[in-house]
Amino acid sequence: MTKITLVAFDGTRFDVDAENGSTVMENAVRNSVPGIEAECGGACACATCHVHVDEQWAETVGAPEPMEEDMLDFAFDVRPTSRLSCQIKVRDDLEGLVVHVPERQA
Amino acid sequence: MTTPIETDVVIIGAGPVGLFAVFELGLYDLKCHLIDILDRPGGQCAELYPEKPIYDIPAWPEISGQALTDRLMEQIAPFSPQFHFNRMVAGFRKLDNGRFEVETDEGELFHAHAVVIAAGGGSFQPKRPPVPGIEAYEGSSVFYSVRRMEEFRDKDLLIVGGGDSALDWTLNLQPVAKSVTLVHRRPDFRAAPDSVNKMFAMREEGKINFEVGQVTGLKGANGQLEAATIKGPDGEVEIACNRMLPFFGLTMKLGPIADWGLNLNENLITVDTEKFETSIPGVFAIGDINWYPGKLKLILSGFHEAALMTQAVKRIAHPDQKLVFQYTTSSTSLQKKLGVQ
Ligand SMILES: Cc1cc2nc3c(=O)[nH]c(=O)nc-3n(C[C@H](O)[C@H](O)[C@H](O)COP(=O)(O)OP(=O)(O)OC[C@H]3O[C@@H](n4cnc5c(N)ncnc54)[C@H](O)[C@@H]3O)c2cc1C
Ligand code: FES
Numbered sequence: 001m002t003k004i005t006l007v008a009f010d011g012t013r014f015d016v017d018a019e020n021g022s023t024v025m026e027n028a029v030r031n032s033v034p035g036i037e038a039e040c041g042g043a044c045a046c047a048t049c050h051v052h053v054d055e056q057w058a059e060t061v062g063a064p065e066p067m068e069e070d071m072l073d074f075a076f077d078v079r080p081t082s083r084l085s086c087q088i089k090v091r092d093d094l095e096g097l098v099v100h101v102p103e104r105q106a
Numbered sequence: 107m108t109t110p111i112e113t114d115v116v117i118i119g120a121g122p123v124g125l126f127a128v129f130e131l132g133l134y135d136l137k138c139h140l141i142d143i144l145d146r147p148g149g150q151c152a153e154l155y156p157e158k159p160i161y162d163i164p165a166w167p168e169i170s171g172q173a174l175t176d177r178l179m180e181q182i183a184p185f186s187p188q189f190h191f192n193r194m195v196a197g198f199r200k201l202d203n204g205r206f207e208v209e210t211d212e213g214e215l216f217h218a219h220a221v222v223i224a225a226g227g228g229s230f231q232p233k234r235p236p237v238p239g240i241e242a243y244e245g246s247s248v249f250y251s252v253r254r255m256e257e258f259r260d261k262d263l264l265i266v267g268g269g270d271s272a273l274d275w276t277l278n279l280q281p282v283a284k285s286v287t288l289v290h291r292r293p294d295f296r297a298a299p300d301s302v303n304k305m306f307a308m309r310e311e312g313k314i315n316f317e318v319g320q321v322t323g324l325k326g327a328n329g330q331l332e333a334a335t336i337k338g339p340d341g342e343v344e345i346a347c348n349r350m351l352p353f354f355g356l357t358m359k360l361g362p363i364a365d366w367g368l369n370l371n372e373n374l375i376t377v378d379t380e381k382f383e384t385s386i387p388g389v390f391a392i393g394d395i396n397w398y399p400g401k402l403k404l405i406l407s408g409f410h411e412a413a414l415m416t417q418a419v420k421r422i423a424h425p426d427q428k429l430v431f432q433y434t435t436s437s438t439s440l441q442k443k444l445g446v447q
Contacts, residue, residue, distance in 0.1 A: 045154045070296045073268050074355045076236040078291050078320065106236055106354065 002090050004097040006033045006051075009104075018090040024099060025049040025086035035101035042086035044068055048105040049085045050075040054098035061088060061097070076106045110215035113139045113188075114423055116208045117222045118195045118363070121149020123393030123408030124224030125178040125187075130416040131222075132185030133432075133440055136423055139188045139216055141195050141208070143229040148175035150226055150394075151405075153356070164406060174405075184445045190214065194229055196362045206388060219423040222415065223375060223384070223391040224408070227358035235266065235352045237321050247331035248350045252279070258349055260284045264334055266321055267353030273297035275351060276305055280314055287315040287345055289336055317343065321352075360395075371397045381418035382411045388422055390415045 006014040006028050018027045028036040028049070040046035044067055053061045058081040064072065068087045072078050085099065115131055117124045120142040128138045146152060151160075151171030159168045169177070190210065197209030201217065208216045232250035234240060240248060249257070252275055263283040265276050268290040274297075276288045288305065295302045308314045319338030326332040333346045360373050369376040369385035374397035377384055384391050392415055393408035401407070420429055434440050441447040 040154060043155050043158060069292075069294070070268075073291060073296065074233065104236055106233060 002092060002095050002097075004090060004094060004099070006031070006036075007098065007100045008034050009101050010034075020090050020092065022090050023086050024051065024088040024090065024097075025084075027090070028085060028101075033101060035103075035105065036085060037105045038086060044071055044084060044087055047071045047074040047084060050078070050102055050105055051083055051085045051099040052079055052102060053081040053083050053088075054100065055081060057094075057097050057099075060093060074106055075102075076104055077102050108213055108215050110207065110217045111139060111188075112217050113137050114218060115139075115220050115222055115419060116141065116206070116216045116218040117224055118142075118208070119149060119224040119226055119229075119393070119395070120144070120147040120189060120191075121224060121226045121393060122151055122174060122178060122405050123226070123412060124149070124222070125175070125182055126409050127222055127224060127392060127412040127415065128182040128185055128187040129178075130412045131419060132182065132187075133434070133443060134416055134420045134429075135443070136219075136416070136419060137187075138185070139190065139218075141190045141193050141210060141216075143192065143194045143231075145191045147179060147189065148172065151175050153230060160405070162404065162406065184443065194361060195225075198363075198366050200386075200388075204388075219388070220419045221389045222419070223363060223389065223395055224393045224412075225360070225363060225391075226394040228360040228373075228395070229358065230356040231359050231361065232352075233354040233357045235321065235354045237324060237352075239324055240352075243324060243326065243329055243331050243350070246329035247326065247348060248352065250352065252351065255279060255282050258283050261349040262347045263287070264289060264321075264345060264347040264350045265353070266290070266350065268292070268295040268297060269353055269355070270297045270301065271353040272351075273301040273305055275353075276314060277301060277308070280308060283349075285315070285347075286313075287317060287347065289317045289319060289321060289334075289345075291318065291320050293318055315345075317345065319343070321350075324350075374401075380414065382415045383418060390419065 001017045004018045014033050016027045025038050037048035039048045114136040115138045117140045120140045152175050156172035193210040196211045199207050205217050206221050258279050259282050262285045264287050266289045280286050309316050317336050319336040322337045323335040333344050336343050375391040377391050377396045379398050382392050392411040394403045
């Protein structure tokens with residue numbers, strides 16, 4: 001288990017014990033984090049699971065793959081630390097990870 | 107006046123569930139016309155995940171979205187379904203003779219004993235980019251597709267996006283428009299490399315502008331766009347424009363069917379679980395578009411719904427005929443219909 005934190009747009013923090021190998025999106029949905037729609041269920045096909053990775057975590061989490069980068073074109077308020085949460089797999093070195101949910105999904 | 111197409115059943119949506127309905131209806135001699143806004147069959151499977159494997163189709167340990175579509179097309183071929191692509195189903199009414207009329211946005215009319223709504227997540231429609239106040243300009247200054255290039259003659263045009271539509275229209279409208287500015291959030295594009303190279307060449311020649319950034323605001327009055335604010339890596343710039351073409355991909359919306367007077371539950375059509383009939387007798391809803399207690403949005407559930415719906419449609423279309431339950435394995439009459447006898 002790895003502890004991760006999802007911060008909703010209104011500032012509400014969701015501290016979650018996430019299973020390694022699960023995606024950040026799955027944990028958001030399971031814990032009803034508002035603002036993560038995940039319409040395509042994690043297929044990297046909808047861009048409605050967009051999050052801003054906390055600046056401090058951006059490097060550890062890493063950059064998106066080209067396909068995810070393409071999908072991000074459809075998201076709103078895309079920033080350098082933007083990721084699709086369905087493409088971030090929880091792993092040991094993400095202990096303490098913080099991601100922020102944007103104002104809205106497209 | 108358009109002459110209506112007379113048939114047994116009109117199926118709205120050529121996704122996996124609409125396709126399989128052709129098979130079930132075909133076994134009972136019911137002929138189908140299918141209408142879909144997309145340009146090909148397969149619905150979500152073909153549009154959203156053609157190459158991704160599906161693992162829960164019975165007897166197919168693994169099959170891709172496109173392969174499933176291809177197999178279904180093969181399976182229903184004996185029943186010669188008629189497809190009408192690139193059309194949105196818009197109008198609907200009950201006729202005096204008890205049949206139904208369905209109308210497309212192209213004005214074609216269909217008359218049928220029964221209407222089967224297999225519209226999935228809804229019809230694929232262009233996504234509205236999340237720019238505050240954009241609604242006010244839609245249809246007058248902001249367009250999601252190009253119907254006539256003349257609309258853009260001598261206009262200051264802003265094209266937003268990084269896919270093929272955005273690039274193709276940048277190249278094609280450049281000679282027509284007064285000015286063209288392409289806006290994309292990054293200097294890399296999803297579009298075909300060839301069009302991207304052409305675009306950069308045009309920029310070199312000073313024929314178009316290209317801005318890296320995202321549109322954050324629009325200025326104008328009475329639906330007439332005057333400028334757009336672009337937030338880029340080096341801050342905000344304002345670009346004068348009076349036409350905007352955003353290309354942000356497709357989303358699914360229930361669309362005109364929402365106004366047919368059917369009972370809905372959060373944009374899904376309520377049905378019973380015996381016949382999958384809606385609140386209008388003779389109109390059925392199967393697949394992702396319907397709702398009933400316990401509903402699961404799975405392809406296999408949609409297939410089951412298609413089989414049960416068919417029993418009810420058969421009774422409507424041929425009330426005088428006795429319904430005989432038969433297996434395709436052993437029934438010679440079914441096998442004849444399938445062309446294997
Ligand atoms: C990424 C992803 C992965 C999935 N994985 C699985 C899986 O592993 N297993 C599984 O069982 N399911 C899976 N699904 C769900 C599955 O794809 C759907 O259950 C299935 O596509 C539903 O089929 P359908 O025919 O009801 O609707 P759709 O496939 O949505 O097709 C409906 C069609 O109707 C058309 N349409 C709608 N309204 C109109 C209108 N007014 N006029 C004209 N045309 C219209 C649409 O354009 C569309 O083509 C997945 C879905 C996604 C997005
Ligand atoms: S859930 Fe659709 S892209 Fe992540």
